Amino acid sequence: MKALTYQGKKKVKVKDVADPKLEKKDDIIVRITSTAICGSDLHIFNGEIPGMHDDYVIGHEPMGIVEEVGPEVTKVKKGDRVIIPFNVACGQCFFCQHEMESQCDNSNDAKDTGGYLGYSDTYGGFAGGQAELLRVPYGNFGPFVVPEDAEMEDERLLFLSDIVPTAWWGVESGGVKSGDTVIVLGCGPVGLLTQKFAWIKGASRVIAVDHIGYRLQHAKLTNNVEVYNFEEIKDIAAHLKEITSGGANVVIDCVGLDAKISALEKVETTLKLQGGSLSAFRMATDIVRKFGTIQLVGVYGLNYNMFPLGHLFERNITLKMGQAPVIHYMPLLYKMIKENKFDPTDIITHRLPISKAEHGYDVFSEKKEDCIKVVLRP
Numbered sequence: 001m002k003a004l005t006y007q008g009k010k011k012v013k014v015k016d017v018a019d020p021k022l023e024k025k026d027d028i029i030v031r032i033t034s035t036a037i038c039g040s041d042l043h044i045f046n047g048e049i050p051g052m053h054d055d056y057v058i059g060h061e062p063m064g065i066v067e068e069v070g071p072e073v074t075k076v077k078k079g080d081r082v083i084i085p086f087n088v089a090c091g092q093c094f095f096c097q098h099e100m101e102s103q104c105d106n107s108n109d110a111k112d113t114g115g116y117l118g119y120s121d122t123y124g125g126f127a128g129g130q131a132e133l134l135r136v137p138y139g140n141f142g143p144f145v146v147p148e149d150a151e152m153e154d155e156r157l158l159f160l161s162d163i164v165p166t167a168w169w170g171v172e173s174g175g176v177k178s179g180d181t182v183i184v185l186g187c188g189p190v191g192l193l194t195q196k197f198a199w200i201k202g203a204s205r206v207i208a209v210d211h212i213g214y215r216l217q218h219a220k221l222t223n224n225v226e227v228y229n230f231e232e233i234k235d236i237a238a239h240l241k242e243i244t245s246g247g248a249n250v251v252i253d254c255v256g257l258d259a260k261i262s263a264l265e266k267v268e269t270t271l272k273l274q275g276g277s278l279s280a281f282r283m284a285t286d287i288v289r290k291f292g293t294i295q296l297v298g299v300y301g302l303n304y305n306m307f308p309l310g311h312l313f314e315r316n317i318t319l320k321m322g323q324a325p326v327i328h329y330m331p332l333l334y335k336m337i338k339e340n341k342f343d344p345t346d347i348i349t350h351r352l353p354i355s356k357a358e359h360g361y362d363v364f365s366e367k368k369e370d371c372i373k374v375v376l377r378p
C-alpha cells in the first residue's frame with residue numbers, strides 16, 4: 001500500500017510499504033477514505049518527538065471503511081464506516097473507564113503514558129493513518145461507527161478523530177464558563193475550533209493571537225473574534241492585559257512548541273532570559289488573570305525546564321495540560337455536527353491525494369498557499 005513515511009527531520013516521503021495485518025484478536029483493519037495532517041505531525045516533522053525512525057508511517061486523524069476484523073471484535077463489522085480516534089485505548093483500565101482515554105494503562109509499553117496512533121515508539125509504536133490501510137488496536141472500544149443514515153461527507157466527520165474533541169476538551173478542561181474572557185493563542189486548526197467552542201460555552205469575549213495574517217483574518221471573519229498580531233504590537237502581553245483589565249479568565253495555548261519561534265535551540269535561551277519571550281506558554285503566564293486558568297492544548301514535546309513556578313504561584317494560577325482524551329466526546333460532538341451547531345469544515349484549505357502528501361507537509365508547515373488544514377484522500 002501507499003503510505004506517508006518519516007525519513008528524518010523535515011523529510012517525509014510517500015512510499016510503498018507492506019499492508020498492515022491483524023495482530024491481536026480485537027484488532028481491525030480499516031481502508032482509509034480521508035485522513036488529515038495535524039499540527040502534532042509537525043512536531044514529528046520538525047524532529048521534536050523522540051522515538052521516530054526512517055519509514056515510520058505517520059498520521060492519527062483517519063476515517064474509512066472496515067476491511068477486516070479480528071475474531072473477538074463485536075463492535076464493528078466489515079463494511080462499517082468508522083472514525084478512528086488518535087488515542088489508542090483498551091477500554092478496560094481505570095483511565096479508559098473514567099473518560100481519561102489519553103492515558104490508557106495498556107497502550108504504551110515504553111512509558112507510563114497513553115499510546116497514540118502514528119506517534120513514534122515513545123507513544124506506543126503504532127503505525128499511523130496517512131496510508132491506504134490502517135491497523136487499529138482495540139476495535140471494540142475506540143472506533144466510532146458512523147450511523148448508516150448519516151448522509152454526511154467525510155469532511156464533516158473526519159476531525160472527530162482528534163481536533164474537534166481536542167478543542168472541546170480544551171474549553172471544558174480550562175473551565176470556560178458564561179461571561180468569561182478567553183484568550184486563544186494560535187489560529188491554526190486547533191485554535192480556530194477552540195474559538196468556536198469558547199463562544200458555545202458562553203464566553204463574553206474571545207480574543208485570538210497569532211502572527212500569520214491570513215489566519216488572523218480567517219479567525220476574525222469566520223469566528224467573529226478580536227484578533228491581535230503579536231509581531232505588530234510591541235509588548236503584546238502588556239497590551240492584552242490592559243485591554244482585558246488584568247488578563248483573561250482562561251488562556252488556552254493552542255500553539256505548543258512552534259518550530260519557527262521557540263525552536264529547540266532557542267527555547268532554553270529565551271527561558272533563561274526569563275520573560276518577554278514569545279513562547280506561547282510564557283505569554284500565557286503573563287496574560288492570565290489572577291486566579292485564572294492556563295490550559296495547554298499545544299504540545300510541548302521536550303523537557304520544558306526552568307518552569308516559571310514563582311510567577312504562577314504568586315497569582316494563584318491553575319495550569320492544566322496534556323493529550324486530549326477524545327473517545328468519550330465523539331458521540332456528543334457527532335450529534336452537534338449533525339445538528340449544525342458548528343461547522344468543522346471551514347478550516348479545510350487543501351484536499352490532496354496521498355501521492356501529494358509531501359506537498360501537504362510543505363505548505364502546512366511553512367504556512368504557504370494560505371494553508372490552514374490539509375485533508376488527504378488515499
Ligand code: NAD
Pocket residue numbers: 038039040041042043162163166185186187188189190191209210211212215230254255256257258261278279280283296297298299300322323324325372
Ligand atoms: P498549527 O501549527 O497549524 O497552528 C499553530 C499556530 O500557532 C500557527 O498559526 C502559528 O503561527 C501560531 N503561533 C506560533 N507561536 C505563537 C505564539 N507565541 N502566540 C500565538 N500564536 C502562535 O497547528 P494546529 O494543528 O492548530 O495544532 C496546534 C497545537 O495543538 C500543536 O502543538 C499540536 O501538536 C497540538 N495538538 C494537541 C492535541 C492534544 O491532544 N493536546 C491534539 C491535537 C493537536
Ligand code: ZN
Pocket residue numbers: 038039040041060061086162163
Ligand atoms: Zn492531531
